[in-house]
Amino acid sequence: MAMARTPSQTTLILDKHKEEKQNEEESVNEEEESHEVVESFKCLTLLHKRDFIKRGEKLYGQWKQEQKLRASRMELHLSEEWALDKLIEEQLSRFDAHYSETMTQCTPKDVSQLLMPKHRLPLEMATLAWFGNWRPSAILILLYSLSRSLSGCLKLDARAYRVLVQMIRQTRIEEAVLDEEMAEVQATCILHLPFSPTKNSNNSRGKMACIHSEFKKIHRVITQAQKLRYKTLELVVKKLLSKAQASEFLVAFAGIQDMVHEYAACQKRQKGPVIVTIKPFGMSQVAQ
Template structure:
């Protein structure tokens, strides 16, 4: 497969140029997640849903997450740099990104936060020996499994962080330093002939290898994100999974909206004042 330099003009999901961009897919993904959120909320508030129908909804939502990462993986093959610096996310979201997405260990902080809130809300029922059925009613066995998965995920996360740091340092390896010097010399010498073309090929080749490394690390990070999400959901009962997926969707959608709003406000404030 031919690799390309980082640019913003690549295609997504193996589609031909002009048919699709990941930014367009991401906007549809947000709409799909909003629809999923409404279905999850409806089920969470209903007392008439069967366990089977709840499980089917959870499976459907998880299928949407799997498809999201499948398309993202295909997109990364065309342009890993763009996927690591996504223009379709707000600056607020950018500030909290870890290797092109959410940090996998955040899934546990989300679970603990929502569990604590629901535990507090349902404390009266729990003290009376009644089950709330939500995340405030996690069993000791569930908590032990979550803790074990959390520790394992943090170890994998640390390994990828170190791998990314090591790869980032290669931008200053001897070959890159030498190439940057050669290009500077050609620029100052005014060479626009075959020498420049040969160096351009060397530069392209060096950048391709860097992007291939980024693609591999991004792929591993996304695999860990999806794997962590699936394993957390597997630990929960179907209705508990519904509450967890509600919290995940709400957090993602609302932070995206807040970030977009802040970006729009910042852009508006930098506009020059018109003088009559």
């Protein structure tokens, strides 16, 4: 038989239930406030990221428009040899500034932007990118293709052709050296850098120092790649081609870059499933 509760026991039980209910309400309120803070932080982060991407796209758009304008001016003055020197130097100086503008940046965020620029579309990166920009040997191969085209505007004599082939070989060797340096840095990052969290502040500072050291190595490789790009373009324009040919090539180079960017933008705008054609065991199939 259950014993009857005294008034004091009943009061204690009611107070306990009341306290538990208040704690539950406070917990719910704290959770709602936490969600609001997180959502606000996400919104601010997203807005900041969009602003950063828009600024990058705007700067790239301005540079591309300037490049197209200079190429158009050069094309108009192809018959006026006296005007070509200034236009060629102007175009080269702009390429030099474009390739060199990020060489002084060395924070981890800056390094990631150099490798994967926000203004370049995914297909554009997959097509031409080597450490964030054109592969130098691709510039030479473009000249090789144009020199063998039917238009004949960039025909090379036997000596120039031999020099071009030798430049392609030498440039590919230099690219391979930089690829090897980057591979060593990547291997170090994967195999040796400690990414697990730690409560020891001294140990944490040591880990961050190691990470920054590797990012500096990556930045050095990117800087060497940028210098190789400009050196390759400069050798083609100043040492291999005549003034008229150099102008024709710079106009074609600007046009190819613009064409690749526009094609990548067109592909991005298209909707629907990705279609890839495959041929297993000699049979043609289409996979969606």
